[in-house]
Amino acid sequence: MFSKACEYAIKATIYIAQKSLQDHRVNVKEVAGAVDAPEAFTAKILQQLCRANILASNRGKQGGFTFEVAKQKETKIYDVVRLIDGDGIFTKCALGLHQCSSLNPCPVHNDFKPVRENLTAMTQNYSFYDLALRTENGLAWLK
Numbered sequence: 001m002f003s004k005a006c007e008y009a010i011k012a013t014i015y016i017a018q019k020s021l022q023d024h025r026v027n028v029k030e031v032a033g034a035v036d037a038p039e040a041f042t043a044k045i046l047q048q049l050c051r052a053n054i055l056a057s058n059r060g061k062q063g064g065f066t067f068e069v070a071k072q073k074e075t076k077i078y079d080v081v082r083l084i085d086g087d088g089i090f091t092k093c094a095l096g097l098h099q100c101s102s103l104n105p106c107p108v109h110n111d112f113k114p115v116r117e118n119l120t121a122m123t124q125n126y127s128f129y130d131l132a133l134r135t136e137n138g139l140a141w142l143k
Helices: 004-021 028-035 039-051 069-074 077-085 109-125 128-136
Strands: 056-058 064-066
Touching (some): 004 064
């Protein structure tokens, strides 16, 4: 459903959020290993997340990536999906038609519309703080 880059971004952000709850900074190599992603690809994704002011990065021996708790509570899955993949998954036709609408529906329009609406609601409902807590408490896993 999401691109591979978006999947990695979501998992990496959850992982960094979880480690930040423990006051632990993480480096690219650790994040890539934790979410089973290529290191160079992970670095590019984390750079995007930092540029968007979702994550923070510090250089040097004591450096690494962090995700402030206050920021975790306000940042939703939706924000990362839109940053990495754009909003097409929430707005575009399931078959890729340019003129699909309620007045000019594609063959699956009426079935896909509630799926799109539910996906939008779900991604807007969960903050990274919620997801980090689930992972931290052993209620969910990233691998």
